[in-house]
Amino acid sequence: MVKIFDNNFAYSTYDKDYKLLTITWKDKSFTYDQYKAVFIEALDYHLKTGVDIDNFLSDIRNQKVVPPHFRKWFQEVAIKRAISQGLKHAGVVMSGNVFKKYYINHIFNTTKTFGLPLKAFSSVDKAKEWFMGFEK
Numbered sequence: 001m002v003k004i005f006d007n008n009f010a011y012s013t014y015d016k017d018y019k020l021l022t023i024t025w026k027d028k029s030f031t032y033d034q035y036k037a038v039f040i041e042a043l044d045y046h047l048k049t050g051v052d053i054d055n056f057l058s059d060i061r062n063q064k065v066v067p068p069h070f071r072k073w074f075q076e077v078a079i080k081r082a083i084s085q086g087l088k089h090a091g092v093v094m095s096g097n098v099f100k101k102y103y104i105n106h107i108f109n110t111t112k113t114f115g116l117p118l119k120a121f122s123s124v125d126k127a128k129e130w131f132m133g134f135e136k
Contacts, residue, residue, distance in 0.1 A: 025063035
């Protein structure tokens with residue numbers, strides 16, 4: 001596993017065995033620019049290294065509430081860019097928080113529009129099992 005970045009509010013890794021890029025959010029607040037930078041840095045990793053990133057996982061169990069305009073940028077910019085760079089499947093590890101469910105429901109609607117499979121999980125291990133099912 002390769003560490004891509006680690007800052008005050010999130011860290012990211014790449015696992016070549018799963019062709020998986022993961023962002024794990026920490027229990028810290030972040031600005032709009034910091035939110036965007038997390039995804040841009042993760043997306044740029046593919047361009048810098050040329051590795052295959054078929055799968056993406058966001059662990060939002062500790063993520064603070066994401067304002068609507070942050071989410072809108074993610075839906076309109078980050079998802080489109082990830083798909084254009086070859087992303088095939090996405091997952092999210094989350095808790096039952098009502099704000100996170102609202103956030104993820106909007107993301108589900110967007111990924112559905114683009115034909116990108118997205119699934120919610122209770123653990124990283126369960127998500128990895130799901131991703132491995134696509135490699136067969």
